[in-house]
Amino acid sequence: MARQAVLCLLVAACVSAQALRSLKTVAVPETPGLDAYVRDRAALIALGKAFFWDMQAGSDGRTACASCHFHAGADHRAQNQISDPNNPFPANLVLTASVFPTRQLADPENRNSAVLRDSPMRLGSAGTFRRAFKDIVPGQAAEVGEEMLDHPEFMIGDLQVRRVTVRNSPSVINAAYYVRGFWDGRAARVFNGATISGIAGDAPGAMTLRDGVLAREPVQLNNASLASQAVGPILDPLEMSYAGRTWPKLGKKMLRLQALALQRVAPDDSVLGPMAVLDGRGLKMSYTGMVQTAFQPLLWESNEIVEGEYSQAEMNFPLFWGLALQAYQSTLISNDSRLDRFLEGDASAMTPEEQEGMRLFQTTGRCTVCHGGAELSAATITNSVGRGNRAFQRTGVRDPGEDAGSGGGSFKSIGLRNIELTGPYFHNGGQATLEQVIDFYARGGDFANNAIRSFPVNSTQKAALVAFLRALTDDRVRYERAPFDHPELCVPAGSPEEKPGALFAAPAPPFLRSSRENWAGIGPVGASGNKFPLQTFEELLQGVGADGSRANAMNEACTAPLP
Ligand code: HEC
Ligand code: HEC
Incomplete structure (x- = not known):
């Protein structure tokens, strides 16, 4: 030592x-051995792009990976973005320039000068409401959940706001180059098919069909930290999931859905354009079709029912999810x-x-x-x-x-x-x-x-x-040109307050303890990009570009038919 x-x-x-x-x-970086699972790389990228932007993936049917990574690969929201696991903090706050820096010194060039203010709070990303997973409803994006009120720091009065991550969202652009994912590197370089750790024993392995027999085989793919990373947030009860949702349930929900059904897709989207429903929403394909095009039949062609309820493809959903998201994000260079x-x-x-x-x-x-x-x-x-x-x-x-x-x-x-x-x-x-x-x-x-x-x-x-x-x-x-073009998205951007400290209740059952929300629309963008540059965070805080001279100024209405 x-x-x-x-x-x-x-x-x-x-x-x-x-x-x-x-x-x-x-x-x-290439992932050696990928072709054992993947038969069509272009289809894999298309599947990954749809997964990344699809709001149907979240348990509420409204939360995508992109909800926290829609702006130059990072987040760009200014309300209800604060959290702190150790200390009290102001929930649902609207960020202003005066909040920054969170540690303020009398002389910013001198570390030993007087500390005027010091806050341990984190500027994170709003994820999901705290709810327990009950079940999916086949054919429907929104799942059945039950409100859990055990995190009072994300409540104002008796109403909940979305929970917020304890770290800032980094950009997914160029993330394909990292050895390990996340600020602390906890997403492993080796992908085990289902968890972020990379350890073979932590995951059940891929369910493959060989000579008519379904069997589990361990997955160990190198240079795949983006795949390891992607299987984290989707089941995380703070980011995208109701607590207790499982992989096969998620697979059962997603594989029956039309891809991006709630969102408009530009006809000239560099990847999804040829599949887009013109003058409508979503892609012309279901996720079952997209998975079958991208992945080897030995991962999905069995007719056997597993665990009394699931198809082979549903059981292999974490492998599909991880590899597709890695393939798409690897194009964001x-x-x-x-x-x-x-x-x-x-x-x-x-x-x-x-x-x-x-x-x-x-x-x-x-x-x-x-x-x-x-x-x-x-x-x-x-x-x-x-x-x-x-x-x-x-x-x-x-x-x-x-x-x-x-x-x-x-x-x-x-x-x-x-x-x-x-x-x-x-x-x-x-x-x-x-x-x-x-x-x-x-x-x-x-x-x-x-x-x-x-x-x-x-x-x-x-x-x-x-x-x-x-x-x-x-x-x-800056202009969201290919490969950085994308489908439409609606993001939750805090909850309106009737007066300071008083939220509006959600308009409809079953979630009577959840607040009404502000939703911001992010329009679909095709391969040739936006006319106007993306707004910077500084400009957002100052309201520069609210007149339409910046893209993603967060003041456009959401037009998606939210479930
Ligand atoms: C000793 C290594 C080291 C040096 C030297 C260093 N950085 Fe960093 N940089 C880091 C680490 C580590 C982080 C992440 C720190 C954190 O978030 O706690 C970081 C984060 C940043 C970020 C924020 C990135 C983001 O996405 O939020 C910027 C900007 C940055 N560095 C710029 C610079 C500049 C400019 C210099 C030179 C003046 C510099 N760094 C020198 C290691 C370093
Ligand atoms: C609720 C907001 C939220 C959602 C939803 C979300 N992320 Fe993130 N993402 C974050 C935050 C916060 C971090 C940093 C966490 C950390 O390092 O501990 C992060 C980190 C990452 C990183 C690591 C980048 C790096 O520098 O290592 C990637 C890649 C990424 N997310 C992709 C995704 C994908 C793919 C999904 C969907 C499966 C997703 N994210 C869903 C907030 C989110």
């Missing part, structure tokens, strides 16, 4: 920053930012100020120590090999006692592409602007014992660093 520690220290001392490169130089073009030799792609910012990013700021290489992250398959592992680092965002992350307050050295569009920042969402992030690093982090070295920075240099971070945006992401 002691020898290991010394070695690590020596290695850390001599670790060199990874040189910046165009992301076009790094291929998306933003490798055409102005930085990429500059590094490919187009000297005019970045302004002199942005180039100065790039120099500071690599030198004074030491940013490339953890945000280097092509992915701007030390946590990827390519960058985390070799000496001096910087994949998970302690940067002193919060006291490790509040959230240990991957251990001792370490979190993923996350990629920085499209960062101008994905605020608020850090695992706790505690900073709203890139200027606040630069101040944080320049003062050497907020909490002691971290790997950040403070550095002097004047206002010109700060502006240059921020300008450089803005050069990391790919315009296809």
Whole structure:
């Protein structure tokens, strides 16, 4: 043990920053052995895109993966996004610029200056109402549930609001490059077919039909952290599920449904367009048809009934879900930012100020120590090999006692592409602007014992660093052009208050203790993208773009027929 520690220290001392490169130089990692399960990769991607955006997947028939990842791969809501597992916090709050940074210092450049305010609260993502799963109703997206009132922190008076995650939603764009998923890396590199741990013994294995016999076979697929990740939130009673929902029940519900039945799909959607119902909603296919096109028959063709109730395909639903979502998210690669073009030799792609910012990013700021290489992250398959592992680092965002992350307050050295569009920042969402992030690093982090070295920075240099971070945006992401186009979505955005502290009851049974909600519409976007750029989080807080000059300003009506 002691020898290991010394070695690590020596290695850390001599670790060199990874040189910046165009992301076009790094291929998306392949998952060896995938073809044993998959027979049509294009169909797999289409299935994954439908799964990702489909509101029918949540137990309430209204919550998709995309509900928390619809805006440059991250969340963009400003009401009922706060939580804290350890302390009281204001439920249903409307975020304003004055909430940020959540730790405010008299002198933002000096960590030892007076602390004007310090809040351990987290800027997370609203998930689902707390309800117990009773059953599905075949043919219907909304499941039967029963309200559970055991989380009074998500109640105002006697009415519930949606529960909120304890960490900020990171972007799913470029996530295919990570060795492990989540801020703390708990989604394993190896996919076991059903759980995030990757451990074979944690999952029942795939149910395969060989020589007329159905049998379980263990699944162990490498370079598949996105598949491991995807099987987490779907059954999580905070994010998408009523408590106690099971995989085969979910399979039984989903496989009978028309894909994206509630949502409009652009006829020129880069993946789903050819399957879209024109002048209507959803795709022309059911999930059974899509699964059968994408996956090998040995995973679904048996007529046997399992456990007295389920088909083979229903039993294999977690495998379908994980692999399809991984395949779709692996297409979300933003490798055409102005930085990429500059590094490919187009000297005019970045302004002199942005180039100065790039120099500071690599030198004074030491940013490339953890945000280097092509992915701007030390946590990827390519960058985390070799000496001096910087994949998970302690940067002193919060006291490790509040959230240990991957251990001792370490979190993923996350990629920085499209960062101008994905605020608020850090695992706790505690900073709203890139200027606040630069101040944080320049003062050497907020909490002691971290790997950040403070550095002097004047206002010109700060502006240059921020300008450089803005050069990391790919315009296809900014304008939601293919592959970042998508179906329509409606997202819950807090609950209206009749007067402060008083919510409106839901209009209809059976959920009499759930509040009425605000819903924001996100329109369908086809391959050629939006006319207007995505709104930044800062602009959302300031109301910039509410006049229609920004996409996703969160003030459009929801037109989906919510169940
Ligand atoms: C209720 C909001 C919510 C929903 C719904 C949701 N996520 Fe997330 N997602 C989050 C949050 C919060 C995190 C970070 C959690 C953590 O690291 O502990 C996250 C993390 C991720 C990551 C990891 C990115 C990284 O940097 O490692 C991926 C990928 C992802 N989600 C994809 C999905 C998929 C696929 C679904 C649907 C199956 C989904 N999410 C549903 C909120 C959500
Ligand atoms: C010692 C490693 C390390 C160094 C050096 C470092 N970072 Fe980070 N960075 C991280 C880690 C780890 C996180 C996640 C921390 C957390 O959320 O608790 C992070 C998060 C970020 C985020 C927020 C990303 C998001 O999606 O919320 C930004 C922006 C960022 N870093 C920019 C920079 C800049 C600019 C520099 C140089 C001034 C820098 N980093 C230097 C490790 C580092």
